[in-house]
Amino acid sequence: MDKLKIAGGYPLQGTIRVSGAKNSAVALIPATILADSPVTIEGLPDISDVSILKDLLEEIGGKVSFGGEEMIVDPSSMISMPLPNGNVKKLRASYYLMGAMLGRFKKAVIGLPGGCYLGPRPIDQHIKGFEALGARVTNEQGAIYLRADELRGARIYLDVVSVGATINIMLAAVRAKGRTIIENAAKEPEIIDVATLLTNMGAKIKGAGTDVIRIEGVDYLSGCRHTIIPDRIEAGTFMIMAAAVGDGILIDNVIPQHLESLIAKLREMGVNIETRDDQVYIPRSDYLKAVDVKTLVYPGFATDLQQPFTSLLTKVTGASVVTDTIYSARFKHIDELRRMNASIKVEGRSAIVNGPVRLQGAKVKASDLRAGAALIVAGLMAEGVTEITGVEHIDRGYSQIVDKLSDLGATIWREEMSEEEVRQLKNT
Numbered sequence: 001m002d003k004l005k006i007a008g009g010y011p012l013q014g015t016i017r018v019s020g021a022k023n024s025a026v027a028l029i030p031a032t033i034l035a036d037s038p039v040t041i042e043g044l045p046d047i048s049d050v051s052i053l054k055d056l057l058e059e060i061g062g063k064v065s066f067g068g069e070e071m072i073v074d075p076s077s078m079i080s081m082p083l084p085n086g087n088v089k090k091l092r093a094s095y096y097l098m099g100a101m102l103g104r105f106k107k108a109v110i111g112l113p114g115g116c117y118l119g120p121r122p123i124d125q126h127i128k129g130f131e132a133l134g135a136r137v138t139n140e141q142g143a144i145y146l147r148a149d150e151l152r153g154a155r156i157y158l159d160v161v162s163v164g165a166t167i168n169i170m171l172a173a174v175r176a177k178g179r180t181i182i183e184n185a186a187k188e189p190e191i192i193d194v195a196t197l198l199t200n201m202g203a204k205i206k207g208a209g210t211d212v213i214r215i216e217g218v219d220y221l222s223g224c225r226h227t228i229i230p231d232r233i234e235a236g237t238f239m240i241m242a243a244a245v246g247d248g249i250l251i252d253n254v255i256p257q258h259l260e261s262l263i264a265k266l267r268e269m270g271v272n273i274e275t276r277d278d279q280v281y282i283p284r285s286d287y288l289k290a291v292d293v294k295t296l297v298y299p300g301f302a303t304d305l306q307q308p309f310t311s312l313l314t315k316v317t318g319a320s321v322v323t324d325t326i327y328s329a330r331f332k333h334i335d336e337l338r339r340m341n342a343s344i345k346v347e348g349r350s351a352i353v354n355g356p357v358r359l360q361g362a363k364v365k366a367s368d369l370r371a372g373a374a375l376i377v378a379g380l381m382a383e384g385v386t387e388i389t390g391v392e393h394i395d396r397g398y399s400q401i402v403d404k405l406s407d408l409g410a411t412i413w414r415e416e417m418s419e420e421e422v423r424q425l426k427n428t
C-alpha cells in the first residue's frame with residue numbers, strides 16, 4: 001500500500017494532458033458485452049476502475065487485451081456467470097454489468113456495487129427501469145438477481161435524474177424488442193459517448209444528451225472501434241489546480257463546452273481562462289474573490305469537482321459557500337483540510353469556507369476519490385510536506401497523476417507504507 005507525498009508551496013508551469021473519461025470508460029467496457037464480435041476502445045485511462053472491469057470481463061469468459069490506452073474485447077465466448085462478490089464490490093460502475101448482461105443473456109447476478117461513499121447511493125431507478133423492460137429483479141443477500149423471458153421496450157420516467165440509471169437502462173434496452181423511451185434522462189457527455197459506441201455497434205438510439213432518449217431495440221450488435229471522450233472531471237481538477245498554484249498551465253485534450261459551469265465560476269472568481277478547440281490555458285491568478293457554488297446535474301456545476309474546488313476557495317478573500325445538492329455526505333475532505341489549517345464550517349449540505357488562509361502540510365487521509373483530488377490540490381498549495389494515505393481511491397480515477405504533476409514541476413512522489421502505518425490506517 002502506498003502513500004503520496006507532496007512538498008508544496010511552489011508554482012507549477014507547463015502542459016498537462018487529460019486522459020480518457022473514467023465515467024465513460026466504466027460504461028463503455030461493460031457495453032462491449034452486448035456485441036457478437038470484437039470491440040476496440042481507444043484512449044482509455046490507466047486507472048484501477050478500468051483494470052478491474054477488464055478482470056470482470058475475463059471472469060465471464062471474455063478475451064481482453066489492454067495496453068497503450070487501447071482495449072480490445074472479444075465478447076463472443078462470454079457466459080452469464082454470476083458475480084455476487086469479489087471485484088464487483090471494488091467500484092461503483094460494476095452496476096453496468098447488470099444492464100449489459102441482462103441485454104445479452106436475459107439474466108445476470110451482480111453483487112451490489114462499491115465506489116465512493118458520498119451518502120446513500122440507491123439503485124432503485126436502475127431496477128425500476130429493468131422491471132419496466134420485463135425483468136424480474138430480486139435482492140438476495142446483497143446480490144441483485146435479474147431474469148427475463150424476453151425484454152420488451154417500455155416508457156420509463158426516472159423519478160431522479162441519474163447518470164447510472166440512464167446508461168444502465170440504455171444498455172438493456174438496445175437489445176429489447178420494440179421501442180423504449182427514457183424520460184427525465186440524465187444529459188452528461190458520458191451518456192452521449194456510450195450512445196455513440198452503441199450506435200456504432202448497430203443500436204438505434206436518438207436523443208442521448210437530452211432528457212428524452214428513444215431506443216428501437218435490435219437483435220444483434222457487432223464489433224466496432226471507438227475513441228473515448230476526454231475526462232472533464234480530470235480536466236476540471238487541473239483547471240482548479242492551475243488557478244490555485246499555476247504560473248501558466250496549458251491543459252491539453254479538453255472539450256471546453258463540457259466544463260462551462262466550472263469555467264464561468266472560475267471567471268467569476270477572477271481567474272483568466274483562454275479556451276481553444278481542445279485546450280484551455282490558465283495564466284497565474286493572483287487576486288481571487290470568494291464565490292458561492294451549488295452542485296447540480298449536468299450542465300450544472302459537477303458534484304465531482306466540488307471537493308477540489310473547496311481547496312481552491314481556502315486561498316481567496318472572504319467567505320464562500322459550497323452546497324452539494326446531489327449527495328448528502330460529500331464533505332469528508334473538510335476535516336482533512338482543517339488539519340491543514342483551513343477554516344471551514346459544515347452546515348447541513350453546505351460548507352462555508354473562510355479565506356484567505358495559508359495551508360500547512362499535514363498527514364491526511366483520502367476517504368474517497370475526489371477527496372483525494374482535493375487533498376492533492378491542497379498539498380500543492382500548502383507550505384511544507386503533505387502526506388496523503390488512501391491513495392487507492394485516487395488510483396480509481398486519476399491516470400498517472402504523479403508523472404503528470406511532476407512534469408509541471410511539482411515535488412510529488414509515492415512511498416510504500418510500513419506495516420505499522422498500514423496497521424494504524426486500518427484502525428482509523
Ligand SMILES: CC(=O)N[C@H]1[C@@H](OP(=O)(O)OP(=O)(O)OC[C@H]2O[C@@H](n3ccc(=O)[nH]c3=O)[C@H](O)[C@@H]2O)O[C@H](CO)[C@@H](O)[C@@H]1O
Pocket residue numbers: 023026092093120121122123124125126127160161162163164165186303304326327
Ligand atoms: C461511475 C459514474 O458515472 N459515477 C458518476 C455518476 O454516479 P451515479 O450514476 O451513481 O450517480 P447518479 O447520477 O445515479 O446519482 C445522482 C443522485 O441520484 C440518486 N439516485 C441515483 C440512482 C437511483 O437509482 N436512485 C437515486 O436516488 C443518488 O443517490 C444521487 O443522489 O454520477 C454522479 C453524479 O454526477 C457522479 O458523482 C459519479 O462520478
Ligand SMILES: C=C(OP(=O)(O)O)C(=O)O
Pocket residue numbers: 022091092093114115116304369370397
Ligand atoms: C463518485 C465518483 O465515482 P464513482 O461513482 O465511481 O464512485 C467520482 O468519480 O467522483
